Amino acid sequence: MIDEKGLRTDGRRPNELRPIKMEVGVLSNADGSAYIEQGKSKVLAAVYGPRELHPRHLALPDRAILRCRYHMAPFSVEERKSPAPSRREIELSKVIREALEPAIFLEKFPRTSIDIFIEVLQADGGTRCAGTTAAALALADAGIPMRDLVAACAAGKVDGVLVLDLNDIEDKEGEADMPVSYMPNLGLISLLQMDGSLTFEEFKQVLNLALEGCKQIYKLQKEALKAKYVAIKEEVETCLQS
Amino acid sequence: MKIYFENRQIVTPGDLLAEGDYVAGNNTHKIGNKIYASRLGLVEYQGKTVQVIALNTVYIPSPGDQVIGRIEDLNINGWIVDINSPYKALLRVSDAINKPFRQQKDDLTSLLDVGDLILAKVIAFDRTMDPLLSIREAGLGKITHGQIVKVSPAKIPRIIGRKASMINLLKKETECKITVGQNGIILVSGPTPDHEKLAILAIEKIAQEAHTSGLTDRIAEMIRREKGVKS
Structure with a gap:
């Protein structure tokens, strides 16, 4: 998995992220939306709300409820995936919801719901992190008040080497995988999962590696959010000059 | 006492805007003595108050609207x-x-x-x-006649303008009656559908470019140009 030069299967150094592309406001029917490409993983997120909640009895008198659906398209993996929500997707929906919940001022919209839809178009590892990152962008795009953006990134251990942002093969063949979601400005971790095995010392190093990755992703998130409006601003300014 | 951005710069949720003896205005939150942005928008420092003018919001009703x-x-x-x-x-x-x-x-x-x-x-x-x-x-x-335009409720103050300058310009130049709902829905009724079309075009341009400066002048110019093409 790691060659003699210390490079990984896709030619990356151990502490390097995959190339990331983010775009905000890609769906006009949603209140907020975002698209992210992280290496070969491609994920779309849409946010609706705050809106009136149906069924009504789920409404809370003091805050909005957050609902999240993580879903993999049937064509997102090599062997067709049944479109019905699997055990794994139900779990990831819950985990992503809980990763985003602490960032949102839910108490500002009592009796309503905020709905997040995360659609994995192509999966190559790290989709729960890419999904969380995209969902945070979509929430900000929808104009929902937040304490901070949530950036997510995985780190792990492959062939005895601690690596950042695992892809599908590294995740399956490696010794450990640890997805982390982080709110950098507040310094709070909102998701931390791990499978595989690490020593205590390795655990600390992998966690720090993942947090560094989250900080890099956070920067890209901010740029992506601003890009939508800066483009219009620049267009106007060039129009004025000519 | 420290501020981290310039006036009218774009900020994202979680950005640290100011530290020290400041008052947290709209779309910001305070943790300790630090003020953070809670929405995507343009930051504004006015004396001791720090606020963010949101680029997109939902409409929350308020009595009198x-x-x-x-x-x-x-x-x-x-x-x-x-x-x-x-x-x-x-x-x-x-x-x-x-x-x-x-x-x-x-x-x-x-x-x-x-x-x-x-x-x-x-x-x-x-x-x-x-x-x-x-x-x-x-x-x-x-409402019995006219056309409806929908914009983000965050853009309404921009469409009205400072001391209603923008809305008065629109009314005068397009000869339309324009009724603005605070919830982002605008009623335009004019003498002919062409007049209404021009007003709607201008409103959509304002909504799209709400975060840029010198907008009133550009809208005035745009309307005159569009009118020139027609006559």
């Missing part, structure tokens, strides 16, 4: 109105007509029916109750 809504349903003593907000509004018969209403004899649909658009005023709203509307004021009531 003028809104445009659509009748969605009716029940025994009033109508349910969609006002482009997370909360459905109620319009009671007693807030719609001056004379007493006889439930057995009178027909609600003869006044307002499902699908009708109304211009109304919010008279009450709090966190526990759906907003109440009233149309018992001059100028309010059923």
Whole structure:
């Protein structure tokens, strides 16, 4: 998995992220939306709300409820995936919801719901992190008040080497995988999962590696959010000059 | 006492805006003595107050607001109105007509029916109750002609402009009557559909470029150019 030069299967150094592309406001029917490409993983997120909640009895008198659906398209993996929500997707929906919940001022919209839809178009590892990152962008795009953006990134251990942002093969063949979601400005971790095995010392190093990755992703998130409006601003300014 | 951005710079949720003895204004939150942005928008420092002018928001009703809504349903003593907000509004018969209403004899649909658009005023709203509307004021009531434009409620202050400069410009140049609902729905009615089309075009341009400066002048120029093409 790691060659003699210390490079990984896709030619990356151990502490390097995959190339990331983010775009905000890609769906006009949603209140907020975002698209992210992280290496070969491609994920779309849409946010609706705050809106009136149906069924009504789920409404809370003091805050909005957050609902999240993580879903993999049937064509997102090599062997067709049944479109019905699997055990794994139900779990990831819950985990992503809980990763985003602490960032949102839910108490500002009592009796309503905020709905997040995360659609994995192509999966190559790290989709729960890419999904969380995209969902945070979509929430900000929808104009929902937040304490901070949530950036997510995985780190792990492959062939005895601690690596950042695992892809599908590294995740399956490696010794450990640890997805982390982080709110950098507040310094709070909102998701931390791990499978595989690490020593205590390795655990600390992998966690720090993942947090560094989250900080890099956070920067890209901010740029992506601003890009939508800066483009219009620049267009106007060039129009004025000519 | 330290600020981290310049006036009218774009900020994202979680950005540290100021530290020290400042007051947290709209769309910001305070942790300790640090003020952070809570929405995507333009930061504004005014004396001791730090606020963010949001680029996109949802409409939260507030008493006194003028809104445009659509009748969605009716029940025994009033109508349910969609006002482009997370909360459905109620319009009671007693807030719609001056004379007493006889439930057995009178027909609600003869006044307002499902699908009708109304211009109304919010008279009450709090966190526990759906907003109440009233149309018992001059100028309010059923909308009978004109065209509707929908923009983000965050853009409404920009469409009105400082001391209503933008809206007055639009009214004068396009010869249209423009009624702005605080909920992001705007009614345009002019002498001909062409006039209305021009006003709608201008409103959409304002909404799109709301975060840029020198907008009033550019809109004036655009309207004159469009009018020149036609005549």
